[in-house]
Amino acid sequence: MKNILIIGGSYFAGRIFVEELLREKEYNVFVYNRGNIPLRKEGVTELVGDRNNADRIKQVIPDKQWDALVDFCAYTPDEIETVLNSLPGTLQHYIFISTTTVNQNVLDLPIKEDASKLVGPQSELGPYADYGYNKWMTECRLNKLCEEKGVLCTSLRPAIIYGEYNYAPRETYFFDLIRDHKTVILPDNELPLYSFVYVVDLAKIIIKALCNPGVFGRAFNISAPELVSYKRMIEVFEEIIGKKINTSQMSMVDINRKKIPLPFPLDNHLIYSGVGIQNLLGFEYTPFVKGMRRTYEYYLLVQKHRKRSK
Template sequence: MMDKKNLLIIGGSYFTGRVVVEELIKENEYNVFVYNRGNLPLKKKGVKELLGDRNDINRIKEVIPDIEWHALIDFCAYTPEDIEKMIISLPGTFRQYIFISTATVYEESVNLPVKEDAPKLTKPQPQLGEYADYGFNKWRAECKLREMCATRKAVHTVLRPAIIYGKYNYAPRESYFFDLIRDNQPIVIPDKPIALFSFAWVTDVARLVVKCIGNEKVFNREFNIAAEDLVSYERFIQVLESVTEKRLTPMTMSVDEINNRKIPLPFPLDEHLIYSGLELNQTLAYKHIPFEDGMRRTYAYYQWLQKRRRSHL
């Protein structure tokens, strides 16, 4: 019997990381270690939870075992400094560093869908307010990762997901609409819903992450993660009707009116977010779940969660 391979997940207790842990447990070929602040314990059999802040160099050296790491999977690096501190401080050695980046590293483009070689951000985006630095810093973190892995003769894999949806999602995306439907509140969408969006179901993302572990086909490469479906606000409403089995009559407003009323729609009102996930899908021979099927499973989880919460009142 072969020894299990050691995996270190940095972050990993929220949303996508949590699903990755669940998928890894099924594999039964890894020793899974998770390093995070412990705000949301996983409490999964066979998962070793290590408590600490990634910015605390002494803590990293103290609690992370000094062993050979088959791979690191980093869900919560947001700056090049985050990458640098982890690699410099990490006890032991690592073979592969898988970094969960973002599709927002790209410059705005009319060449759609956006592919991996599209131009990257060269500065922050002030128009995004509190998220002005997010995509730019993620891109800078990618650059730092490539540099440091080359120095240490390790390999890197960068994954850039489009809009992720599914169970454990703490961002008010699909749940924004589910809540409105639950409360019989009106749904507002743009009166000219021309924007199209790429999505990825969280379980598909997790399975792709797992398929990248130790896979030479993805060494020293960067990939988008996106399903083939292109979804508009109108299409989103159609899918909501199907999965909730309710007739919806959304209110339409102009982009200016939506902005003036500060209606918190979760996706851009008049800007495409279209990314090609073809490169990774072909490399790993993977097919994403259709958007409607993924949303149906997401809504089933939402209903289960609502029922559970009511039972605890």
């Protein structure tokens, strides 16, 4: 049995990863986080603490031979350093869940792993200005520290993630409007295009990457090959729901002026190549319509539970 330590693991992608990992029946699963959303799953040892508290890490995490550490919630270089410097026991493989937004917007599409990286915060993103740049700096610090400590490392960069447990108002933004019989506002141009990845695919890829020599010292985009526009999203939603959705088109200027919270950029593509990891692992991404169907089925279950709870 391999010892796997997960930093995070209670929310969205981390939670799905824990569930998929438990199905494998060959891992001792340990989860370290602040304990705000307990997993309470058989086969998971939950360890409560703040990842930025070095003393707590030393006290709570057991001294073991860790085959792999999967980090879902590091956002700054210091957070990586605290874990690596404080972790009891030995560590073979550190997998860091980064993001495709570490890349600059370039015209050579789809964006591949070797594209130019951000050289500073993106002020145009307002409160999220530091996100992509900090993730890139965290990747760099991870590579440097792991080399010094003799730890193998991998960075995985998912594109837009959708699926069960998603707390971000992405697909649920549309599902809520459809549920309430409201008109869905769409940009009056059919572009831009976006790359997505189904959250279960991300989890399965991480599992295939655990202690896999093919991924050591490398970074990979995690991105399905389909390119999806707002119009295509509506087509998919109509297919899985089985009815026509009321839509209305509006200019980007009016959408911004009226502060309509469409979840994806209106003025640029987000197109990434995920074939590197696909070819290496022999992995097939879930088709967008199939993954979104499962996501909608989960959404309906949540809505049903909420009605019963009232």
